Amino acid sequence: METNGVGLTPEGARAALADTEHVRASAAALSATPWPTWFFVTLTLYIAALPIVYGGITADSDWLLPRAAWTGVMLAITAAYGALFAVAARAWRDKTGVALRFDVLPKRATVPLAVGLPVLLVGAAFAFRVTGRPVWLIAASLVSAAASVGFHLAFVRLHRKTA
Numbered sequence: 001m002e003t004n005g006v007g008l009t010p011e012g013a014r015a016a017l018a019d020t021e022h023v024r025a026s027a028a029a030l031s032a033t034p035w036p037t038w039f040f041v042t043l044t045l046y047i048a049a050l051p052i053v054y055g056g057i058t059a060d061s062d063w064l065l066p067r068a069a070w071t072g073v074m075l076a077i078t079a080a081y082g083a084l085f086a087v088a089a090r091a092w093r094d095k096t097g098v099a100l101r102f103d104v105l106p107k108r109a110t111v112p113l114a115v116g117l118p119v120l121l122v123g124a125a126f127a128f129r130v131t132g133r134p135v136w137l138i139a140a141s142l143v144s145a146a147a148s149v150g151f152h153l154a155f156v157r158l159h160r161k162t163a
Contacts, residue, residue, distance in 0.1 A: 050141075051138075054074075054124070057071055113147060124137050
């Protein structure tokens with residue numbers, strides 16, 4: 001029975017729409033898949049190093065290294081992170097056919113991380129500059145690494161729930 005001019009019955013159209021929704025859900029699940037393990041480790045190390053490097057850059061006087069050396073370290077690790085991010089994203093896209101995306105993650109997880117992590121990183125460097133106590137940098141480094149691990153585990157759980 002042709003009711004819409006393309007050979008689909010109302011039931012066939014509903015089935016096609018259901019298939020489309022299934023494909024969309026599968027694509028969202030794939031694009032929400034956790035980073036490759038090697039990149040997750042890279043990201044965690046990078047984010048754990050940031051408070052220490054920021055502290056070195058913002059210190060009143062040279063702390064462990066000259067300020068120019070800290071700036072060089074920051075530029076080098078940021079360039080390495082950016083390059084490895086591009087490799088991870090390309091490898092994931094080649095493997096799955098979808099890009100790594102952040103917009104499929106729950107806002108209740110991404111918004112606090114996007115707001116809290118910069119505050120933590122900059123706040124620890126500021127507290128170090130004011131007090132001269134590196135404990136602020138070490139604490140921020142540990143908390144940042146824990147946030148990275150926690151976010152990765154939430155990513156894994158989200159993928160398992162939607163797959």
